[in-house]
Amino acid sequence: MATVVSMINMKGGVGKTTLTFNLAWYCAWKMRLRVLAIDLDPQANLSQYFMGAERYLRYIQNNQPTVVDIFNEPRSSIPVHDVPDFAGITLHLIASRLDLAWSLIDPKCKIGQILPQSLSAINHHYDLIIIDCAPTESLLTTAAYNSSRYVIVPVKPEFLAAIGLPLLVKSLKKYKEINRNQKLEIAGIIFNDHNKDMSPEEITSCRSVRNIAENYGWKVFESTVHRSRSFAAGSRERQPIFNTPRARTDVKYNFDKVAEEFLKAVKLR
Numbered sequence: 357m358a359t360v361v362s363m364i365n366m367k368g369g370v371g372k373t374t375l376t377f378n379l380a381w382y383c384a385w386k387m388r389l390r391v392l393a394i395d396l397d398p399q400a401n402l403s404q405y406f407m408g409a410e411r412y413l414r415y416i417q418n419n420q421p422t423v424v425d426i427f428n429e430p431r432s433s434i435p436v437h438d439v440p441d442f443a444g445i446t447l448h449l450i451a452s453r454l455d456l457a458w459s460l461i462d463p464k465c466k467i468g469q470i471l472p473q474s475l476s477a478i479n480h481h482y483d484l485i486i487i488d489c490a491p492t493e494s495l496l497t498t499a500a501y502n503s504s505r506y507v508i509v510p511v512k513p514e515f516l517a518a519i520g521l522p523l524l525v526k527s528l529k530k531y532k533e534i535n536r537n538q539k540l541e542i543a544g545i546i547f548n549d550h551n552k553d554m555s556p557e558e559i560t561s562c563r564s565v566r567n568i569a570e571n572y573g574w575k576v577f578e579s580t581v582h583r584s585r586s587f588a589a590g591s592r593e594r595q596p597i598f599n600t601p602r603a604r605t606d607v608k609y610n611f612d613k614v615a616e617e618f619l620k621a622v623k624l625r
């Protein structure tokens with residue numbers, strides 16, 4: 357059975373999608389795991405990272421299946437899309453589209469229950485199912501919690517970095533009160549966009565994030581994902597960081613370390 361991991365932070369722009377994309381490729385390519393990535397954000401950035409912007413646009417214009425179909429027609433087959441692979445490695449994606457936002461306002465749509473039920477039908481085909489979440493709390497967050505064993509929290513060391521964490525604490529607390537039997541753990545906080553020469557602002561924000569993590573007994577990954585423009589360039593070219601020729605060796609090395617810690621944190625190693 358697959359281990360299901362959600363990438364969540366109630367703060368936007370911290371690297372949830374970037375890390376989902378790179379960790380998914382790392383696990384599929386370097387570890388030869390069977391990986392399914394799910395884009396659970398109406399912004400559909402993950403879908404565009406995997407497919408490329410133009411191909412994604414054609415995909416949507418041709419009304420190809422997305423996660424919205426799971427919610428609209430729960431009994432239909434799961435809309436898994438083969439990502440054009442590298443070196444013979446196949447990775448699967450359930451894409452998203454903007455209309456996902458509308459599923460949220462349909463009172464008939466039981467989003468929270470439908471996703472885990474649908475995934476349980478295909479779970480055995482994968483080792484890892486990784487879900488990229490939107491930065492705002494909604495029924496989609498509940499769907500992600502209901503489907504997941506672990507939550508990973510990407511954090512950028514910046515002003516207001518600690519803001520998303522209390523919201524996540526509150527959200528998880530509320531969730532656990534209602535779903536006492538659900539096994540769901542924070543597997544760790546990953547510092548992303550980490551700079552060797554940190555400004556006083558960044559040092560302060562790192563400290564406050566660590567304090568919150570300590571208070572709640574959450575693990576903070578020892579390795580950090582370094583700041584590099586190659587993450588954006590790589591995503592634009594559908595390339596994970598370890599396959600981007602222009603990325604510096606230390607950036608790749610540090611990402612590999614984070615990925616190894618990720619595998620241990622979610623008990624895949």
Ligand SMILES: Nc1ncnc2c1ncn2[C@@H]1O[C@H](COP(=O)(O)OP(=O)(O)OP(=O)(O)O)[C@@H](O)[C@H]1O
Pocket residue numbers: 367368369370371372373374375397399401489490491548549550581582583584585587588591
């Ligand atoms: N380590 C990094 N170094 C430099 N830039 C980065 C790094 N990680 C992410 N970025 C950039 O930061 C921006 C936000 O990243 P990303 O889209 O992954 O965040 P997100 O948390 O998914 O955002 P949202 O909350 O909107 O879904 C992107 O332009 C991305 O390329």
Ligand SMILES: [Mg+2]
Pocket residue numbers: 372373374397401488489490
């Ligand atoms: Mg995102």
